[in-house]
Amino acid sequence: MHGDWHRSGESKPYAIVWMDDASRKVLGYGEFESAKAEYSIQTLQNAIENAAQYNIMIREVNTDSGSQFHANKGGKSQFQIYLESMGIKHVVSRKNNPQTNGKVERFWLEYDRHRWRFSSMDEFIEWYNRRIHGSLWLEIGENPNDAFIRKAPPESLLGLFLSSSPGGESHAFL
Numbered sequence: 225m226h227g228d229w230h231r232s233g234e235s236k237p238y239a240i241v242w243m244d245d246a247s248r249k250v251l252g253y254g255e256f257e258s259a260k261a262e263y264s265i266q267t268l269q270n271a272i273e274n275a276a277q278y279n280i281m282i283r284e285v286n287t288d289s290g291s292q293f294h295a296n297k298g299g300k301s302q303f304q305i306y307l308e309s310m311g312i313k314h315v316v317s318r319k320n321n322p323q324t325n326g327k328v329e330r331f332w333l334e335y336d337r338h339r340w341r342f343s344s345m346d347e348f349i350e351w352y353n354r355r356i357h358g359s360l361w362l363e364i365g366e367n368p369n370d371a372f373i374r375k376a377p378p379e380s381l382l383g384l385f386l387s388s389s390p391g392g393e394s395h396a397f398l
Contacts, residue, residue, distance in 0.1 A: 225242055225244060225245065225251070225284065226243045226325050226328045227243075227252075227264065227267075227268065227285055227286070227287045227328070228240065228328040230335065232335070232339070237255040238257070238258060239253070239254070240252075240267050242267060242268055242271035242285070243327060244275075245327065246371070247371035247374075248327060248359065249353055250331070250349050250352060250353055251270070251271035252268055252269070252270040252274065253270075254266070260292060261292050261293070261302040264292045264303050265302070265306045268282075279379070280377070283313060286317060287314070287316060287317065288325060293314075327359075335348070338351070352368070353367065353369045354369055357371070
């Protein structure tokens with residue numbers, strides 16, 4: 225999972241996204257007046273809840289060393305303490321190396337180009353997750369939503385299959 229903060233301009237809000245590395249599906253996001261650790265945690269919690277709907281656990285997050293994520297003067301940040309409490313490993317990108325988090329950096333280009341065509345970030349993310357993505361299975365016109373399912377661990381998909389039924393009851397087929 226990659227996370228990053230961005231701001232398009234002085235009059236624009238600060239935005240954060242949590243993006244699945246393999247599928248480029250955005251699972252958590254938000255726009256705020258400021259970029260704070262509490263918003264990083266809140267939006268990551270949303271990403272964790274969205275992943276859990278597919279029986280997927282987030283085990284690792286990659287961020288830059290911004291103060292919203294990382295304690296730059298020793299000790300642990302509020303965000304790092306939260307990750308530890310959730311058993312999530314924090315991978316911090318090297319300084320001045322945007323390639324480490326390049327998938328999210330590329331997302332911000334689309335954000336800057338298209339976000340303001342939509343009335344809300346919810347609508348923009350819905351569009352982004354459903355649009356054909358050139359870095360995915362282009363021959364079939366795959367989008368991040370489809371890639372997320374295709375790339376999910378088989379045990380996650382089996383759990384979804386076994387737990388789904390018209391009445392919401394779980395059925396095991398032997």
